[in-house]
Amino acid sequence: MATNTTTVDDTNNNKQSSFVQGCQSSIDGRIGENSMTLDIAVRMLMMQFTEMKLMLETFRNDFNRKIDTIKSELQGKVSGLQSDITTLKAEYEGKFVNQDATLGQINHRVNHLHLNIDALENQKELIISGVPFASDEDPDALFATICRQLECSGGEELLTSTRRIHVNRLKDGDVSPLLVEFALKTTRDRFYSTYLRRRDLKLRHLGMPSDRRVFINENLNAGAREVKKAALLLKKVGKLTSVFTKGGIVHVKRRLNICHGNSQSLCARKNSKLEEVRAVLSSHIVDIACFTESWLTASRNNRSIGVQGYSVVRNDRVYKRGGGIAVYYRDTMSCTKIFNTELTTESADKTECLALEFRLNGFKVLLLVVYNPPDNNCASFLEEKLTSLTLHYESVFLVGDFNTDLLQASNKRTLLLSAFESFSLVPYGCEPTHYHDTGCSQLDLLVTNDRDKILRFGQVDFPGLSQHDLIYASLDFDATQTPTVNNYRDYVHFDADALKTATISIPWRNFYAISDPNHSLEFFTEQLKIVHDTCFPLRTSSRRNASNRWFTGDVQRAILERDLAYKDWRTAAPDVKDLKRHTYKTLRNRANSVIERAKKTFLGGHLDANIPSKLLWTRVKNLGVGKDKSSQPCDHDPDEVN
């Protein structure tokens, strides 16, 4: 098929053929006209070819130059496009995250409203469980009997109906719940609170030959039922102390969990140790985590050692390296620092102590975190401090590394136990807490004067932290926490036009028409409040845990292998102890290098120089680098602002 397309080669060939044809005709003409010799003709031809060669080379160079120019232009355009794509990707990544968050909030509100509506529908009902079905039963009479047993006013006044929920498939003896519908919510509440006060309703009270209990509960909606079911499972495994419902909402109570570990430098291995601590705190229910030998210095601010959801209070050693105490506690808890040892050159190598007051269930509880350096006797220090501090507290707890082996008789041990005894303090546990290649010792202690409050005590190895075991205890204090919700108004992203329109829409004519200045002020503030609420609505943000994206599967596997090897070493028979220790150390070093590599890989991508600078700096700030905004003092006088 004929085409109009002319390629570079075609053009080249055409030029060459016309040029050769021209030369040929010229030579033929000259031979014919002037009878020139063959020699001259050949020489002329050579000259013509040389010229042609030069022209071809020039042409080739031009051609290559053009190709290079086009190539570099294309490369520039491709780089520009790549950069645009990266920017767009980063921009939309942020937008999608925002949209997801907004959508999540809306879903949450819708679900919440849905549950509230359900709860409203059920608020006049109660469920009676544990009563066997009888084909000839009269549910209303049954309820009247229950009312009499609970010494409530006549059932007839209270309810509108009583019925079995699953009546169709029931046969005699089946235990099926009864649904009681009351006329008024207040009457239901009165009946229910009477039941809760007694809680001793049995089948025998209803004229049945059994001592099995009869339970009365609120009629929950499907969502609340699921929540209650899950909560009861947690109660069964000991993670919750009680589960109850009030107004259709499931409430739970949980014990307070506290732990202590000797960290031997909390930020060692370029913060990898701290990351392991963070991972443990986020995956376990720990309310107060105490660490001795934190080795922290003033160069580390609280933000760089922070853990999501926790506040930290610390007592760094300043006169030399080592030592130090750091306590992480849930930021929903109320904590006051009562005392801390001044770690100066004068107090070098003396006992370090941090005393904190927690308000738990209305009680003031004293927690003393102690680090006693080796070769120091802390008994006299503790006696002095406990004398001045314990008077104001009913419950006192001491945790820490006392560097006094309770498993080995010594003068130091006798003095320490004597000091404890004089304050009715009892140390918990009898297992070694520190393992080394030549043996083990019980150095880390939990001591209290309120034994009844300790529901559970134990210890667990934590090779990622140190060769000290982590000791922990569940205390009989309610540590139930409400989810942290932050309310805020967005004064940065707002619709300026809407603000202008809303301000203009204020009926200023009415304002000027008011003669009383007090009424004018009231009108003015009221209108401003409306504009404020409309243009800067109150938003809610739930805090989310920042995911630790370098904590990959490989890292977790390496840590798991290390931990298993550590357990192996600890429980190994004497003849293979050295071998097991060597294996553990190899796996420990491997875990460290895997962590380091994973961090490098993650941070390499996370802080790529090609990402937009705004996103880059946000990520840098999220890593805890830079000034802590919250700690910056406000120079403005509040009166002046008002």
Place this chain on the structure above:
DNA sequence: GTAGGACCGATGTCCACGAC
């Protein structure tokens, strides 16, 4: 005495900046 971690100095690399 040993293990583990901090500290310190030497060295190399990268990058911003200015001169040409």
Place this chain on the structure above:
DNA sequence: GTCGTGGACATCGGTCCTAC
């Protein structure tokens, strides 16, 4: 645009220090 310079920073190896 290229080159030189200086500062900041990372890395490495040795040493010191602390805890046990």
